[in-house]
Structure formats: C-alpha cells, structure tokens
Amino acid sequence: MDIKLTQYSHGAGCGCKISPAILDKILHSPVPKRQDANLLVGNDKRDDAAVLDLGNGTALISTTDFFMPIVDDAYDFGRIASANAISDVYAMGGKPVLAIAILGWPIEKLSPEVAQQVLEGARAICAEAGITLAGGHSIDCPEPVFGLSVNGLVNITELKQNSTAEAGCRLYLTKALGVGILSTAQKKGLLQAEDAAVALKSMVTLNKPGELFGKIDGVKAMTDVTGFGLLGHLTEMCEGSGLSAVVEFDKVPVIASLDGYLSQNCFPGGTQRNWNSYGQKVSTLTDKQRFILADPQTSGGLLVAVAEEATADFEKLLEQQGLPSHSFGWLKANDGGDLIQVI
Secondary structure, eight states: OOOOGGGGOSSOGGGGSOOHHHHHHHHOOSSOOOOOTTEEEOGGGTOSSEEEEOSSSEEEEEEEEEEOOSSSOHHHHHHHHHHHHHHHHHHTTOEEEEEEEEEEEOTTTSOHHHHHHHHHHHHHHHHHHTOEEEEEEEEEOSSOEEEEEEEEEEEGGGOOOSSOOOTTOEEEESSOBOHHHHHHHHHTTOOOHHHHHHHHHHHHSOOTHHHHHTTOTTEEEEEEOOTTHHHHHHHHHHHHHTEEEEEOGGGSOBOTTHHHHHTTTOOOHHHHHHHHHHGGGBOOOOHHHHHHHTOOOSSOOEEEEEOGGGHHHHHHHHHHTTSOOSOOEEEEEOOSSOSEEEO
C-alpha cells in the first residue's frame, strides 16, 4: 500500500507553528519568573534553545522541535524532522550530543511499520550528526507527529544568540528560501519531481557549519530560519539586538523554480499568519516578496550576522562549505522607522 503521510495531517512541517502574535499571548505570564543564575538563555530571549551554565566553562544547550509530515515518505519525514530539531543546537554555535524521540501516531490509521520507518530516518540523521537516538516517548495521536528533544554542548565563549547582533553587521543565509511554497505545491499535486528533490535535499541537510561559526569572533549573532520565515526570525534578531535591518531582495538566496508555483497560488496558510504577526514592522512589499520572505521554512538555513571586518574570511568559509557566500543585507541603528526595510 502506498502511504502518503501528508494526507493524514492538517498542517505541514514548520508551517504548523503557532504564529508569532499568538505565541506572544501564550508565553505571557503575570507570575514573576524564577531567577536562575545559571540559565544563560531562557524563553524570554526568543532564542533557538535554552542554555544552562555547567560551571566549568561549558554550557548545556537543550531544545525540542516536532511537527506533522511535510512529505509523504515516512523515512524522509523522520530525516527532515530530526535535521530540523538538531539545527537549534547548531544555531547556538554548539555541538549536539544526545537526542530523544517524540512520536505521536494514529495507530488505527497508520501501521507501526510506517512509524518504524520514521524512526529509521531519524536514526540516519542522528548518525550523520554523530549522536545517538537514545530513547523517547510515544502516544496515540489523531495525526502523525514526530520530532526530537536534543541536547548539545558549547564553550560559553563560543555561544551564539539571536539578540547579540551589532550595527554594521552583514547578513547571510545558508539555505535558499522556498520549501514552504514547494511543499504546498506537493499537497496540490503540482510539484515537479526535480523540485521535490531540491526541497528534500535542503530539508535533510544538517546545519553543521553552525558549530564552526560559533568559533568565529566576527559572528555576532545567529539563529535558524524556520516556521516564522526569514522576516520573522530577522524581526526577532532586530528586536533582541535593538537594531533595524535592510534586506536587498534580489540578493536573498531563493529556490530557482518558485515563480511558476506562485503563479498557481502555491503558498502555505502560514505565510499569511506570519505576515499578520509582523507585517506592520516591515516596509511595503510586493506580493512576490511577501510570499517568499514570510514563507515558513522547515529545516531552513542559518541566519548569520557578521561584523563588517570579518566578512571576507567568513565568505571564504561559506565557499569552502558549499554555501551561499554573499550577503543579502545589513543591520543598522534603529531610527524609529520600519524595523525591516526591503529594497
């Protein structure tokens, strides 16, 4: 029997994420936060993971991420969900060390053999990251859900956050945008095989270079681009750092085939939810710019802010890693205008 996992879920990948505006309401609490001197990064920072000082010059990075299928193949779903979860450790400049699985499965609709293939995909990506899938937890669930809880380690001096950027930093993105658009085309039965391969390769590629970026003093801030789209995660970086950004749209890495799918209205519902949450902070955009820059990414690339004097060496490293090696914008002092200006 040919199982198509996306038919069993109402959402897809990181497009399932709750919008930034609604998340703000969920996270708001009138209860005073417990003070923990060893907690270097908590959820008040809106960063990619929690970070705890271990007292020996290193810190524990702890994160979790899970979602519903973005592809039909169970093995690939396991690979994508796992690469996406592990990415949060790389986005902090850390090295992953351990993973625990999170599985929700509609046992009356999908066989355990299909779930087993999801776990096999997860094991393959964990092996590529050099870690063990050491256990997990499962529940009977109306829709298939999978992800990982991941722990990592980082030297505190090499920890990267999304709130520590500086004016003058150049902006880089290590993966092209557009997998949300392609996944929507897949659900509509419009996705060409060659574009399906492009999307899959992007989503299963680990953000391992983040561990290298963590060792570079000139890398001032870093995060990964997932369900909030490039503009959403750049908004978090700007607000956390007290800065604004200029984005050169024609220099943003983008999957080449998007125009044809956009002409067929292939954009996920998460795009509009994203825009409703932060669009008022962004300069006026064309429809195409909005559909691409607010597109929810699943296992997206790293958004990196690099000091001007370090860009030449950083771009050489990007070239060596086979990553997009040109800047698409910069950060500047916040002058009270648009938080993000797209030109």
